[in-house]
Amino acid sequence: MGKEHHHHKPRTAEEYKQFIKNAGLSFTKPRLAILEILVRDHGPFSADEIFKKLPEKMCDLATVFRTLKQFKEKNLINPVKFDEDFTRYEFNDPHHxxxxxxxxxxxxxxxxxxxxxxxxxxxxxxxxxxxxxxxxxxxxxxxxxxxx
Amino acid sequence: MGKEHHHHKPRTAEEYKQFIKNAGLSFTKPRLAILEILVRDHGPFSADEIFKKLPEKMCDLATVFRTLKQFKEKNLINPVKFDEDFTRYEFNDPHHxxxxxxxxxxxxxxxxxxxxxxxxxxxxxxxxxxxxxxxxxxxxxxxxxxxx
DNA sequence: GAGATAATTGCAAGTGACTTGCAATTACTT
DNA sequence: AAGTAATTGCAAGTCACTTGCAATTATCTC
The missing domain is CATH 3.30.1490.190 (Ferric-uptake regulator, C-terminal dimerisarion domain)
Known part of the structure; x- marks a missing residue:
């Protein structure tokens, strides 16, 4: 997709943590959980879909939106727009x-x-x-x- | 774009009228004005942009949205989605x-x-x-x- | 590691694009 | 030209997404 990708898909718990920190973001439980869903379940998902996949009380829907926005800015995920009235996001895997x-x-x-x-x-x-x-x-x- | 196109781009006033009627829509002033903008100014435009290009008092913004929806259903225009929070539409010209x-x-x-x-x-x-x-x-x- | 600082979060209220209910107007049918 | 059906204006509503603010949590510094 044109832009630079200096990362590879995280696998272990430690890799997930480093992945988030390498992007210049602080490491929090919601961010980890959201990233895991995007990496492991890889379909393009809406904020709402991701929210429903999260464990109960993990975080507010607003946090999902904020996190997706930041992940996008750090180029960790890509928006995918169909003829729907919401945006889907997908993990930006340079090898796939x-x-x-x-x-x-x-x-x-x-x-x-x-x-x-x-x-x-x-x-x-x-x-x-x-x-x-x-x-x-x-x-x-x-x-x-x-x-x- | 894959789908059937039995039309060509309208030019004369009469062609615009027939174009709308051939699509199975009744002919109204707002629909004519909106179609003219899409055909003549051909950039992908948002509902709001089209509304602003219309002569004063031509119609309500709601009518612009309704018209765009119908034009899309009749395959006269295509939605174009960028990373923006609104949808643009463009005249579906099979020759261009x-x-x-x-x-x-x-x-x-x-x-x-x-x-x-x-x-x-x-x-x-x-x-x-x-x-x-x-x-x-x-x-x-x-x-x-x-x-x- | 404790405390200071900065970033993140939850909640609720706010935006903005788009939709819709309904009564009035306009287009199409015969 | 009258009758029926579709379209429109207006205002209120919906839905995805954002934001202000106070409380919490992460990170930095010593």
Whole structure:
């Protein structure tokens, strides 16, 4: 996605902690819990979905929004926007760049592994653009819905 | 964008009228005025931007939202989502398919004419997906901002 | 490690984009 | 031209997301 990624996906408890601190954020329980969900369950999730996955009393929904905002600013996660009235976020794994297709009927989402857009970003870079990233999302009726 | 387009861009007053009626919508002054803005000024515009471009007292902002919703349902316009908290819409011109790059500093937008994604949609079609469309948007710092 | 300082959090209230109920107006049908 | 159906204006409502502030928790400094 164009931007620099000096991190790899955290695995151990200690790595999660360092991951958050390396990003320049202080380490708190809510941030750990939210990051774990994004890393382990990797679908693009809305703030609300993440909130519901958190253990009871972990934190307020406002904290989820604040945390997502900071994670995004630190480039740990990417916003994914479908034709919905909320924003989804996904862990920014440089080793697993991909896109999505969402079914306009059943809303089920699948990932598309192919990405042929890096070359295109290089073109833009030659044109003088910097810190380029892109988002590419497909919509359509999935095979199962099409046959029903 | 994958979906069927049986229309071409309207030019004359009569064509605008027929264009709206062909879509199965009744012809009203607000709808004409909104469509004209989308066709003639072609940038992706928010409801608010369109509202401000309308002549005084043309209609309520609520009507702009309602109209955009219907235009979208009739596939006359496409939503374009950047990392903003509102939705932009753009006239769906089958003869001028393109994408955008928006500068994360000055917000200026440029169009990208290239589109190599039709082949990709064909792949998805072979997989059984129907009525496929896509959205591809780039973000980055534009040359002018990069040098400042 | 204790205390000072700075950042984060919970809660409740606030925004802002977008929607909706309803009565009045306008478009379409015949 | 009258009757029916769709659209509109207005105001109130919804929903995702934000924010002010006081209390808590993390980090820094000694």
């Amino acid at each position: 760049h991909h896109h999505h297709i969402i079914c306009t009927q059943c809303q089920k989402m699948q990932t598309i592994e192919d990405c042929f857009l890096e070359q295109f970003e290089k073109k833009l870079q030659k044109m003088g653009f910097r810190e380029i990233s892109h988002s590419l999302e497909f919509q359509g009726v999935c095979p199962r819905c099409a046959n029903a | 398919h393109h994408h955008h790059i928006i500068c994360t500093q000055c917000q200026k937008m440029q169009t990208i004419e290239d589109c190599f994604l039709e082949q990709f949609e064909k792949k998805l079609q072979k997989m059984g997906f129907r009525e496929i469309s896509h959205s591809l948007e780039f973000q980055g710092v534009c040359p002018r901002c990069a040098n400042a």
